[in-house]
Amino acid sequence: MKLSNITISRSAVALVTAVFACAACTDDWDEHYDAAVSDSGTLWQAISSQDNLTNFTRVIQACGYDKTLNGSQTFSVFAPVDADFTSEQADELISSFNEQERNGVKDEDNTVVRQFVQNHISLYSHPVSSLTNDSISMMNGKYKVLTQSMLGDSKLSSANHLYSNGVLFTLDKQVEYFPNVYEYLGLDGDVDSVYNFLNQYSVYKFDPDKSVAGGIEDGLIVYLDSVTVLNNAIFNKYGLINNEDSSYLFLAPTNDEWNRMVAEYEPWFNYDNTVNKRDSIQFANSRLSVISGSFFSRTTNPDEAIRDSAVSTSALSWQMRHYREIDDAYGTYYKPYEAGGVFDGTEAVECSNGQVLKASRYNVQPTQNFLQTIKVEAESILTQDSIAYAEDPLTVCDVATDNPFFGKISGNSFVEIVPENTSVNPIVMFGIPDVLSNVPYDVYVVTAPVIASDTLAAADKRLPIRIQVKLGYNDQNGKNTLKQISGYFESTPDVVDTILVAKKFQFPTCSYGLSDHQVQIQLLSRVTSGNLTKWTRTMRIDCFILKPRYEATEEAAKNLSNN
Structure with missing residues (x-):
């Protein structure tokens, strides 16, 4: 009992001490806050x-x-x-x-x-x-x-x-x-074309977390004050340049440069007349292509790194490029501040969440950003549009790690197109996605040797192929057309052979971003029965490559030469 009293007394002392301490704090607080x-x-x-x-x-x-x-x-x-x-x-x-x-x-x-x-x-x-x-x-x-x-x-x-x-x-x-990057674009008359485009995708959405809730009526919360927040689909994808908690560098072309590039890029996004909202898609994609490589997060581009290479938010990581076997570092710009670099000649404007770099000469070339080489793996079932006179499904051959061709064939696998019987030549059609219109492409067929999967293959299995090639595309009215490329194409035996089948070929309509393959490449084996000792009817295809051949317009070339 006595022990209990002592315990209570100590607690009481602690409580009294705390009360006096709080009182002292209150006095100090009142001195600090003269309200x-x-x-x-x-x-x-x-x-x-x-x-x-x-x-x-x-x-x-x-x-x-x-x-x-x-x-x-x-x-x-x-x-x-x-x-x-x-x-x-x-x-x-x-x-x-x-x-x-x-x-x-x-x-x-x-x-x-x-x-x-x-x-x-x-x-x-x-x-x-x-x-x-x-x-x-x-x-x-x-x-x-x-x-x-x-x-x-x-x-x-x-x-x-x-x-x-x-x-x-x-x-x-x-x-x-103090405007942020997005706001500044709308305040500067030199670069407001970019702002006007971006602003078309801005919507305000109700934010219940920031709004003030009142009572409940008919089972629903009634808000005393409703708060909306800006939401922009482009910012969500490329960078929140409107966010005060973020830090971005934005490369902004001046209005003259914007207009020049839009005029140059619009013909590259000419969709056929059957594509739903074709005009709207052309408008959006041609303008988005101008700036998709212009967003740079300062989190991934600190001062010590960005002078060596500026990595835009549209760039793939090195790991992803390695996985997808992409050689070009699209969206990554080396030595950006040096002569001819993408930031060379720009005017830096400080903003509340970063910088705007005003570019009267926009040094990012299309081939550094969106005008990319297209590679289609032949073994992918998603690209195999039609198969005739061949065993179906097509055989996929893998390259073993101890095979001399390991690492030399894309994805270390290829497709083998075997005639359905000994008297026919197989015909196979492959779909090619995301092709731009009115852009000159060099078109390649990459063949694989049989010894990449069977090192003991007999001589008659190692013969080269002889093929014809047709390119399919939609005309302006949406009608699919097959254009035969003149001549025959032969592979070189026992090597991975990259065959140029069409040079600077231009497709009249665009399929960029569409779910269906409007562009096709058709391979037709062309080996007569009398030539079976010279060529084989079995086609072994690694992949297809469409490489754009960009030549800057006269005005763009003049700008580049002035750098």
Whole structure:
């Protein structure tokens, strides 16, 4: 019992000590936070009643934020006083807001709302003290450093005026608006063509986590304040250049360069008339091709690395390129700041989440980015469109690791096309995806020797092949056409032979991004019964390669020569 009393006494001492400690902390807290508390009235009532905030009041009311600041949600408001925010400045902002409203600009995109109103309001209450040195997020997502006397580079004229729904500060000048990469593109008239394209894919989606929930009516949550956030499909794929928490470098062609490249690339995306929304797809792909290699995350491109090589977000990793046997490092640009490099001659503009590099000469060539070599594996069943006079399914032959041809044949496997009987020549059609229109392609058929899978094959099995080749494609009206390439093509025995079957061949329509193969390559064995000792009717095919032959337009070539 006595022991129990001692224990209680010690607990009581600890409790009393804690109470006095808390009281001391409260005294210190009160010294740090010199707050003028108002038990009645909202932020809006306080702002609209102050004689030195009349200009700020007019802008807030014109933009509809009087209702926001009169509600139950908590805010910190930083209001510039009339002496430093004039009536003329307020009139200009109100006029701009109304003009954008008349033109159908949504509040989320209205520059007055984003750059002024939301730039002076922060969610939640942020009273300051002598200890304050915080980074707070404004309603537009911008981060500002808040101290006892400053918000960013604006001086606090008064602080810590508490009201029922937040705290009010006054400032000696407007809070500087620092655009992010995406916003800057829309503000600079030299590069706003890029912004206008990107902005077409921007939508605002309701975010329940950031919204203020009220009661429940008819089983559904009623929100007192609904918050929407920007969502853009291009940003989601290539880089969140609108996100204040990210850091990006964006290579932006000036409007003249943008127009030049769009005019050059549009014919490459000429879809046939049967393709659904062909005009919209052509519009989108020709413009996306300009900038798909322009996004650079600073997380993967730190200062010490980016001067050696700039890796865009569209680039494949080295591991993926090795796995897919892609030799070209598309989307990776070496020595970008040196003469002729992709960043050479650009003008750097600092933004809140990175940099915009304005390029009056856009040095990224199509063959460094989207104009890529196409390789199709013959053994893939997905590419085998039709089989005639041959054993079906086709035989897939693997190259053993101890075979001399291991590593020399794409994917270390090839397809063997065997005649269904001894009196016929097989015919096989393969589909080729993602072909651009009006681009000169060199077309190759890569053959494999039988000894790549059977080192003991007899001499009659090791004979070369003799084939004809036809290329299939859709005309403008969607009708499939087979064009025979003149001449016969023979392979070289006992080697992996890359045979050029068509030089600078141009397809009239584009199949880029389509699910069906509108382009085909047909192989026809052409061996008569009298020549079976010279050639074999069994075709062994490794892959097909379409290599674009890009020649810069006269204007582009002139730009390059000036570098």
